Amino acid sequence: xxxxxxxxxxxxxxxxxxxxxxxxxxxxxxxxxxxxxxxxxxxxxxxxxxxxxxxxxxxxxxxxxxxxxxxxxxxxxxxxxxxxxxxxxxxxxxxxxxxxxxxxxxxxxxxxxxxxxxxxxxxxxxxxxxxxxxxxxxxxxxxxxxxxxxxxxxxxxxxxxxxxxxxxxxxxxxxxxxxxxxxxxxxxxxxxxxxxxxxxxxxxxxxxxxxxxxxxxxxxxxxxxxxxxxxxxxxxxxxx
Amino acid sequence: xxxxxxxxxxxxxxxxxxxxxxxxxxxxxxxxxxxxxxxxxxxxxxxxxxxxxxxxxxxxxxxxxxxxxxxxxxxxxxxxxxxxxxxxxxxxxxxxxxxxxxxxxxxxxxxxxxxxxxxxxxxxxxxxxxxxxxxxxxxxxxxxxxxxxxxxxxxxxxxxxxxxxxxxxxxxxxxxxxxxxxxxxxxxxxxxxxxxxxxxxxxxxxxxxxxxxxxxxxxxxxxxxxxxxxxxxxxxxxxxxxxxxxxxxxxxxxxxxxxxxxxxxxxxxxxxxxxxxxxxxxxxxxxxxxxxxxxxxxxxxxxxxxxxxxxxxxxxxxxxxxxxxxxxxxxxxxxxxxxxxxxxxxxxxxxxxxxxxxxxxxxxxxxxxxxxxxxxxxxxxxxxxxxxxxxxxxxxxxxxxxxxxxxxxxxxxxxxxxxxxxxxxxxxxxxxxxxxxxxxxxxxxxxxxxxxxxxxxxxxxxxxxxxxxxxxxxxxxxxxxxxxxxxxxxxxxxxxxxxxxxxxxxxxxxxxxxxxxxxxxxxxxxxxxxxxxxxxxxxxxxxxxxxxxxxxxxxxxxxxxxxxxxxxxxxxxxxxxxxxxxxxxxxxxxxxxxxxxxxxxxxxxxxxxxxxxxxxxxxxxxxxxxxxxxxxxxxxxxxxxxxxxxxxxxxxxxxxxxxxxxxxxxxxxxxxxxxxxxxxxxxxxxxxxxxxxxxxxxxxxxxxxxxxxxxxxxxxxxxxxxxxxxxxxxxxxxxxxxxxxxxxxxxxxxxx
Numbered sequence: 003x004x005x006x007x008x009x010x011x012x013x014x015x016x017x018x019x020x021x022x023x024x025x026x027x028x029x030x031x032x033x034x035x036x037x038x039x040x041x042x043x044x045x046x047x048x049x050x051x052x053x054x055x056x057x058x059x060x061x062x063x064x065x066x067x068x069x070x071x072x073x074x075x076x077x078x079x080x081x082x083x084x085x086x087x088x089x090x091x092x093x094x095x096x097x098x099x100x101x102x103x104x105x106x107x108x109x110x111x112x113x114x115x116x117x118x119x120x121x122x123x124x125x126x127x128x129x130x131x132x133x134x135x136x137x138x139x140x141x142x143x144x145x146x147x148x149x150x151x152x153x154x155x156x157x158x159x160x161x162x163x164x165x166x167x168x169x170x171x172x173x174x175x176x177x178x179x180x181x182x183x184x185x186x187x188x189x190x191x192x193x194x195x196x197x198x199x200x201x202x203x204x205x206x207x208x209x210x211x212x213x214x215x216x217x218x219x220x221x222x223x224x225x226x227x228x229x230x231x232x233x234x235x236x237x238x239x240x241x242x
Numbered sequence: 243x244x245x246x247x248x249x250x251x252x253x254x255x256x257x258x259x260x261x262x263x264x265x266x267x268x269x270x271x272x273x274x275x276x277x278x279x280x281x282x283x284x285x286x287x288x289x290x291x292x293x294x295x296x297x298x299x300x301x302x303x304x305x306x307x308x309x310x311x312x313x314x315x316x317x318x319x320x321x322x323x324x325x326x327x328x329x330x331x332x333x334x335x336x337x338x339x340x341x342x343x344x345x346x347x348x349x350x351x352x353x354x355x356x357x358x359x360x361x362x363x364x365x366x367x368x369x370x371x372x373x374x375x376x377x378x379x380x381x382x383x384x385x386x387x388x389x390x391x392x393x394x395x396x397x398x399x400x401x402x403x404x405x406x407x408x409x410x411x412x413x414x415x416x417x418x419x420x421x422x423x424x425x426x427x428x429x430x431x432x433x434x435x436x437x438x439x440x441x442x443x444x445x446x447x448x449x450x451x452x453x454x455x456x457x458x459x460x461x462x463x464x465x466x467x468x469x470x471x472x473x474x475x476x477x478x479x480x481x482x483x484x485x486x487x488x489x490x491x492x493x494x495x496x497x498x499x500x501x502x503x504x505x506x507x508x509x510x511x512x513x514x515x516x517x518x519x520x521x522x523x524x525x526x527x528x529x530x531x532x533x534x535x536x537x538x539x540x541x542x543x544x545x546x547x548x549x550x551x552x553x554x555x556x557x558x559x560x561x562x563x564x565x566x567x568x569x570x571x572x573x574x575x576x577x578x579x580x581x582x583x584x585x586x587x588x589x590x591x592x593x594x595x596x597x598x599x600x601x602x603x604x605x606x607x608x609x610x611x612x613x614x615x616x617x618x619x620x621x622x623x624x625x626x627x628x629x630x631x632x633x634x635x636x637x638x639x640x641x642x643x644x645x646x647x648x649x650x651x652x653x654x655x656x657x658x659x660x661x662x663x664x665x666x667x668x669x670x671x672x673x674x675x676x677x678x679x680x681x682x683x684x685x686x687x688x689x690x691x692x693x694x695x696x697x698x699x700x701x702x703x704x705x706x707x708x709x710x711x712x713x714x715x716x717x718x719x720x721x722x723x724x725x726x727x728x729x730x731x732x733x734x735x736x737x738x739x740x741x742x743x744x745x746x747x748x749x750x751x752x753x754x755x756x757x758x759x760x761x762x763x764x765x766x767x768x769x770x771x772x773x774x775x776x777x778x779x780x781x782x783x784x785x786x787x788x789x790x791x792x793x794x795x796x797x798x799x800x801x802x803x804x805x806x807x808x809x810x811x812x813x814x815x816x817x818x819x820x821x822x823x824x825x826x827x828x829x830x831x832x833x834x835x836x837x838x839x840x841x842x843x844x845x846x847x848x849x850x851x852x853x854x855x856x857x858x859x860x861x862x863x864x865x866x867x868x869x870x871x872x873x874x875x876x877x878x879x880x881x882x883x884x885x886x887x888x889x890x891x892x893x894x895x896x897x898x899x900x901x902x903x904x905x906x907x908x909x910x911x912x913x914x915x916x917x918x919x920x921x922x923x924x925x926x927x928x929x930x931x932x933x934x935x936x937x938x939x940x941x942x943x944x945x946x947x948x949x950x951x952x953x954x955x956x957x958x959x960x961x962x963x964x965x966x967x968x969x970x971x972x973x974x975x976x977x978x979x980x981x982x983x984x985x986x987x988x989x990x991x992x993x994x
Contacts, residue, residue: 014397214671
């Protein structure tokens, strides 16, 4: 399958996502420049981490206006799988493709470290190969990952099972002491109502090779590859 | 017009002024005076240090680029080069910690990508006053946030570093930043301007009035008025630099580029002059064409501005459109501001009218060189005397009678304690190459597509250098190189950042000269030539100098990335082997003496460079043969601290160790402490699977490195005996708590 990795000016995890897709999982991968308006036949789109346009305004606030975002939105509306990682998640929130918003971390400082995540939902293209309740150890690296949604929205998100990943202790128990940024309900990742667009603050591409100290991020890539194969088998490809 | 007061404000002496008049054959105008003042400042001209720096070893078969360019480069095989350098940003960071540190990171990154290398790792070496002072916490918090803010945003991982806290840095912190990049060896790009008629381009941020005379500021001492110099500190824009980085690397893929240099200290002046000088050419620019952030800027201000994130390029004639297209893609505006000439002059015009004309040679090669007077400092004889028994006679704190309490105190000393509070703020994993996380010894990054990895470490001990600058500087080289070898990498090259006081004082100049001698001796013996670096002088506030602090960065190569060795114990039941000479019980200058007895005295540990070289070669061989599971060097706090650190972050694995008794003093308490906490050099604790022990001991014997089985891993306590008598017995949890919370607890915030 073909991964499209969007490059905004200021993206800095674009090469990491590309490397994971291409070199670790042996898939096709192509960069999608933010000024482009077409997805070059990508079967899955990744909005990578970084500081798009410097993030001197609210994170992601400018990137949502990039020409490529029109194509990403159309792709998402047709059911195409879209994954936003870290800054990519922030951009999806600003673009309204995912519900909620990001605040500065509770401790007001950037945090880079491994965290534990519990897989809450497995009916998304990026968690399909995981087991519900499975605990993944994946790094974070962000200063604004404190997920927030107003009470009614949060209630709807929970009711619709849109919380895909939650910060937990190493045994999968939600515990504020293990919530690295103060996210409400310990939310680490959410999906849209149609479940094809997923945003997550942790970086799965940083945990795909044993040499880097962990392979739990593979589950995210394996999920979308598996989902695509199944869809392919059903000859139900998303029109480009 | 040019009077003594004006000269003084430009940091020029009357002798220097006469020299200027002699070269020009006339009086300079104000613009020219400004240009001379920055180019002849200590920061740009190295006028006090140059005669000493010339003695450093800079050559070796692995060296692709030695000192003199924007950064040094070494051959790392597969047709690739590691390009690296360390630089200081001490003065700006004291005045404005966040921006001072941030722009320090920005500057060193530009030096690396200017060479055509993709920057892939950052390290830093920091020095502050005692952490319990609020002023230190403010500075530390600002500096760390500044390094994080810039490095994280641009997406280059900070993979390691070191920090120490000493009263001598309270009024003058040190911020030294190291950057490493990788380039194709055949495509290293230099900062040269050549080929008459080729175009000189300016690209990046607009020029403002910020940072005018930054280089001159960095060449003066501090006093209470220093805060007024805040406008001389620049503001960093990591996003702009990220665009420049990507666009410049793309331009370098074409062959339209002749040379490129960043505008760092002394901005447009330094880049035009140095590029012309290196290429044996002249450069002519028109300042009116320079993009400006403010209106009404004079040629003087434009030439001296140190606005950040600006690059100067020389592009082949006829290829301009190609280069402009690439910058356009990145929404950067590249402007042609002049051309290369053949006359060797720096010619500055404003709307076509010449406003300054100086031979490049006068600014670079003919800059003054001083052989400043030197004299052994008076304090030395006193502080080198160390009567250990007197330490106890004068009455001691209870901690001196209890080795367990002393170890806990050392582990909680901020210099030794866990630096997680700091490195957690740095993105140390971006680019997915980091294979040895911070806090686990040297920083190690793999080189994608090769199977290899690079290890790097920055080290320096100002207290040692205060007590003996020659030995202290040798020990800094040895430790940085040893840390790299502990990771399993063969040390290949070094870079240095020399932080000292006012060189016009003979005692400081003597410290400087001795330290450079020490660096030279150690680099020669260990086979790590100096490929570049930076000198920071005038690190004084109100007449009191910092400890002389040479910081050494060493880079080494791991042939197989997956054979990297970390500093943490891995398995219960492994054998702990101590590599290196028998304990000599040296505690002069140690962290123990400082923390437990409040004494900064004695001679730093002796260093046998042959033994050091043998030890480091052995470590590389053991790693390559996969014979060891961990390796940790013994430095601050001696063996006891080293073994404790090996146990930390392993889920509470303990260890038992038996050490030989040493005879350092008459008092038994001191002798026990000397065995536990003495900092004798050239010692490394390794852990070995029992089945591999024989092989390890054989390799050590063949390498003529002493090795003795000192204990084993396991349990959940740290137990150390000295000469058969129990000395340390602590639960790992208790020791780790002291170590892991010592820095955090100064920054506790009550937030929901």
